[in-house]
Amino acid sequence: MISKQAEAVRRHWAAVRQAMTRPEDERPDDESWGDLTAEPRAVDYIEVEAGGLPAMWAVPKRGVQDRVLLCLHGGGFVGGSIYTHRKMFGHLAKATGARALIIEYRLAPAHTHPAQVDDVVDAYRWLIGQGIDPAHIAFTGDSSGGGLSITAQLRARDRGLPLPAAALPFSPWTDMEAAGKSYETNEDKDPFFYRETVRMLAATFLGEDGDPRDPLASPLHADLSGLGPIYIQVGGDEALLDDARMLDEHARKAGVDVRLDVFPGMQHTFQMAAGRAPEADDAVRRMAAWAAPRLGL
């Protein structure tokens, strides 16, 4: 049975869908996504410039300084910010006992692929330059940020940087072709992610000459061998359920240590209800428990 609090995530996506039909000045602003999340408390928030990008440290009062989650927010590559995801990544940092660096990569349509993977690499290089050991860094992100948590590793490797210790994509968007069968099987359950919507977002992200099979845009087409361990979470009611399953399968075939947890009845990025919905708190706890030993905690 789904908690009342998790039900708020479904209502959020239904409201976002409905808002698309309203005049622009009557739509709730982008920040309302973050209203799903309760304050984690005992976490400080300090804005910085990280490799030229706007960024925010979320620093738990009880946590170590030298272990870092590099956090990549979702929003279809066209929305989301350090503010929408401040509290949610704050919960994850607090549960892990490490700092979170939440970054604001450039958004489409003003900036198309590969601006996003390049931005993550710049922030990652900056973080290493701050003296943080790559073995003590994990990439994490939801939705578009979930895909980025994998593709940016490939870009970093191409650029001669060492790989981070691990990655924790949740509700990752990994397939720019939107080919998954879950678009059909969860059509009545997911109130926002219709295939045509996701294809439109993909076209916006990839730009005019973009290839939906570009391995730096869709990690399903990338060679993932050699990557560190990956822990994927996804909601059972998501249209993007198969994006997670396909990433799991693709990484496994490449010899990567990968784990996938499907949360029955949950919606896209249900972890945004952290501090309110027990399912989100359970998910955050599982991510923290998985990440801590991989960061040497």
Added chain:
Amino acid sequence: MISKQAEAVRRHWAAVRQAMTRPEDERPDDESWGDLTAEPRAVDYIEVEAGGLPAMWAVPKRGVQDRVLLCLHGGGFVGGSIYTHRKMFGHLAKATGARALIIEYRLAPAHTHPAQVDDVVDAYRWLIGQGIDPAHIAFTGDSSGGGLSITAQLRARDRGLPLPAAALPFSPWTDMEAAGKSYETNEDKDPFFYRETVRMLAATFLGEDGDPRDPLASPLHADLSGLGPIYIQVGGDEALLDDARMLDEHARKAGVDVRLDVFPGMQHTFQMAAGRAPEADDAVRRMAAWAAPRLGL
């Protein structure tokens, strides 16, 4: 004409009124009040203990360190927190170019008057102990915190502390008897603050033997002579409009330099819509412009 964004404040209060009839576990949690406010951006938030109280620094990136707004959140002495008011006081700090120290005084019914004035004095003493000159401190607060921004000064003076430079109460709750005529004249405009509701809150705050005419609870019954300048803001559609007017009149009679701005059509603590409603942004700008020279900025 009232902006669409300011209309959200009225909807908030109507929703709070309606929520009172629902089972407790179906009510939105206290933090939703803060969802009215947009992120001020370029402000850091650092939790501290201030004189034994939970507190939070809101530190604008471009501001001086040695000028401080001591911020007292509203919530009828039974609710509100450093989290509900983080962004709103963040806007005020950023506009003023000073730091804000938002404190969490103890709440009723667990703690009745005078726990709240005592807590503010403890935080104020702590702030002075941090090396901040009282002449560089202003007290500010909304609703119950607005009343406190005056009464806590009296308590501080009783305790031998120097007075702060100024006070900026907005939508202040100053009358524990709820005698103002605006409870009638704005009855159809204010969706939440009915006289019986406010009297119930006053009884909860004052406790069993409490006196609604206690000068440390109702500044309308206090000797305000000698206090520094006061700038009051209030919404024209508030049931508590007369609380502001009576404070203005009472302070003026005591020889205090006082200014009152009434914002036509605005609801209780409409400043919570800062960053969204032009009326709230105007109010914040006016407070900042008034406070800055009084803090020596």
